[in-house]
Amino acid sequence: MPFKVRCRLIGFMNDAAKFPCHFDYEIGEEFTYDGETIEGRICPGVLLTMVPAVWQTFFSGKRAYERIIFRYSGLSAKDPAMKQYDGIGFRPLKEAPPGSGEKSGIVVSPEIPTTRRGGTGFACADCRTSAYFLVETVDIASGGYTLPYYRRAMAILEKVKEEPGLTVEGVLQKFSDWEREEIYPPLGPVNVQLMLEDLEEVNYVELRDGKAYPGGSPG
Structure with a gap:
């Protein structure tokens, strides 16, 4: 059944100091959709990527995304020597690459999850900043x-x-x-x-x- 959905800004994938968000979003800002009403500020730059994620979560909840196998694989690096094992040449990373800072962990972390992870997210269309929102179910929809x-x-x-x-x-x-x-x-x-x-x-x-x-x- 439908869920009330919350979209919460959890970070910027690129350099927001050099390329500030023109909508003046701040980390922690959020908006919700209850089946009828949207509460909160929505930048036009997120509409393209927001709608599919909100639509799927609204109808299916976090379970719609918990079977995406890539979410349980951690980070990786190109390594041609490993091609004989995995077929394409990658190896797992035990930690984020040097210099990546906190940005590498916004979407996926090096740790291998021990439980299923539902939910999804989306980034704004401005690749200079790429504000990243987490999409969550917070209640049963009533609108x-x-x-x-x-x-x-x-x-x-x-x-x-x-x-x-x-x-x-x-x-x-x-x-x-x-x-x-x-x-x-x-x-x-x-x-x-x-x-x-x-x-x-x-x-x-x-x-x-x-x-x-x-x-x-x-x-």
Whole structure:
């Protein structure tokens, strides 16, 4: 189900001191989209790269990107001697190249992740500065046509709070036939499972062994 999405500036890929951002963005600045409204400042220079990342995250959350294998490979350097092993001639780097500073770690770090990493990012189209934004899910979307889905998700959350440890079937049984079938969207095992997974992504619930328990706060 749709998510509220936050885009947060985490760094400049190039030299912002020599080529200052003409939009005067500062690290930490952010904007959000909830399915209807954008809150925050958006430079025209990020529109081209922003929209695909926000669209995908809005509909699929961080899981849309967690299977991109390159994100788990760390940094690398060209090394023709390694071609006999990898086929193209690269070797892993244990640390960032000298002189790269913090910029090399904005998108990927030398460390090999031990857990899956979801989410994505985008950089502005001005290659002199390249402001880089992290795209994150921070809540369930409630704007525009997402409101019925938000209300359904919140109703499911209330059932889980009332009786921790509910399975998908247990959640469905907490609603009457009329509540399940006559309120849009109608509830079934597939969309209830998806709603529980999405509620877990933004920390409303925790799923353990097919059972849902109340979580913390969204974000």
